[in-house]
Amino acid sequence: MKNSFQKLNRSFYTRDVLAVAKDLLGKIVVKKDGSKFISGKIVEVEAYDGSVDQAAHTFLGVTKRNKIMFGEGGFLYVYFTYGNHYCCNVVTGKEGSGTAVLIRAVEPISGIDLMIKNRFGRSLLNEKEKFNLTSGPGKVCKAFAITMDHYGIDLTGNEIYFLDSPKIKIKDIVAAKRIGIIKSVDLPWRFYIKDNPYVSKK
DNA sequence: ATCAAGATTACCT
DNA sequence: GGTAATCTTGATA
Numbered sequence: 001m002k003n004s005f006q007k008l009n010r011s012f013y014t015r016d017v018l019a020v021a022k023d024l025l026g027k028i029v030v031k032k033d034g035s036k037f038i039s040g041k042i043v044e045v046e047a048y049d050g051s052v053d054q055a056a057h058t059f060l061g062v063t064k065r066n067k068i069m070f071g072e073g074g075f076l077y078v079y080f081t082y083g084n085h086y087c088c089n090v091v092t093g094k095e096g097s098g099t100a101v102l103i104r105a106v107e108p109i110s111g112i113d114l115m116i117k118n119r120f121g122r123s124l125l126n127e128k129e130k131f132n133l134t135s136g137p138g139k140v141c142k143a144f145a146i147t148m149d150h151y152g153i154d155l156t157g158n159e160i161y162f163l164d165s166p167k168i169k170i171k172d173i174v175a176a177k178r179i180g181i182i183k184s185v186d187l188p189w190r191f192y193i194k195d196n197p198y199v200s201k202k
Numbered sequence: 203a204t205c206a207a208g209a210t211t212a213c214c215t
Numbered sequence: 216g217g218t219a220a221t222c223t224t225g226a227t228a
Contacts, residue, residue: 046209055209058222063212064222082210083221089209171210180209 008162009079013073013155017099019075022191024090024101025173028109028163038114039142040106040134041165044192044199046178048089054183058098062153063075068152069100076153076160085138088146090155090162104179104190106134107198108143113121115143133177137199168193 008027013020030039036106050058050069057066057079068077069091077089089100108115116123119142134140141147146160153160176187179201180183192199 048209056208060225063225065215079209080223081208083208085210085221087209104209135212182208190226 003183005163005165007128007156008164009171010072010074010164012158012164013075013090013092014094014127017049017095017097017101018077018189019094020090021101021189022028022173023167024162025191025193026165028165029103029106029144029145029160029161031111031115031150031160032158033145036111036114038111038143038187039107039109039163040140042103042105043107043196044105044190046102046104046191047189048100048102049189053187053189053200055081055181055185055187056098056101065110066098070096070098073097074155076146076150076155078141078148078151080148081138086147087137088150099176102136102137103140105200106191107199108142109136112186114145118145119143122153130196133198135198 006066020136050056072095073092076093091100093099172194178190
C-alpha cells in the first residue's frame, strides 16, 4: 500500500486530538535502542483535552510538567505516576491546545526479547506473560524503556517515531469510557481495536 | 514547608 | 474483586 510504513509527519499530529487518537490505532510505534529497534502496533489509546476535560493534566493551565502539551503536536509527553510508572502520550493539535493521546497498549512486533528483559529482567516467558507484556500504559513504557529522559522528544525525529499503516475500519474500533480517572468519567474517549488480546481491559 | 492525590500495577483472597 | 506500594507534582499555607 502506498502510504504504508512511512514515518508519520507533523501534519498528522497537529489535527484534533480525537481524530489523532482514532487514527493512531493500528499505527506502529518505533523506538531506536542503540543498534536495535523496539516496535509495536498501537491497539489502545485515550484522548485528553484540557479545554473541556477535567481529567486532563492541562485542565488547570500551564505547569512545568504539562508544558509540552501546550506546544505543537508531534512531541512526546511523559509523566511519572503512582511512585512507579511512566506513561507516554502523543501531543496533538495546534500550539496552545493542551491536548494529547495516552498510549495505553500495543501489540509487540519487534525487539520482543528486549521488551521481555525490560519488563521482567529475565528471558523466560510463559503464555500468560506474553499478553501481559504491553497491555497497559505503565507496561508499555517499561517494555520500551521510556522515561522522563524522553520528555519532549520530537516524534518526527529518529529516536521515537510512528509509522503509518492501513487505517483500522470504523467497525473494528470500540469507543469506551476512560480508565483510572475520577473526573470527566463519562467522556467516551478511550479507543481500542476490537477483540485484540493486548488491550488492557475490555 | 507540608500534604493529598494520582491517566497504575502486582499480588492477595 | 480488593488493596498496598511508592514518590513526584501541584496546591495550599
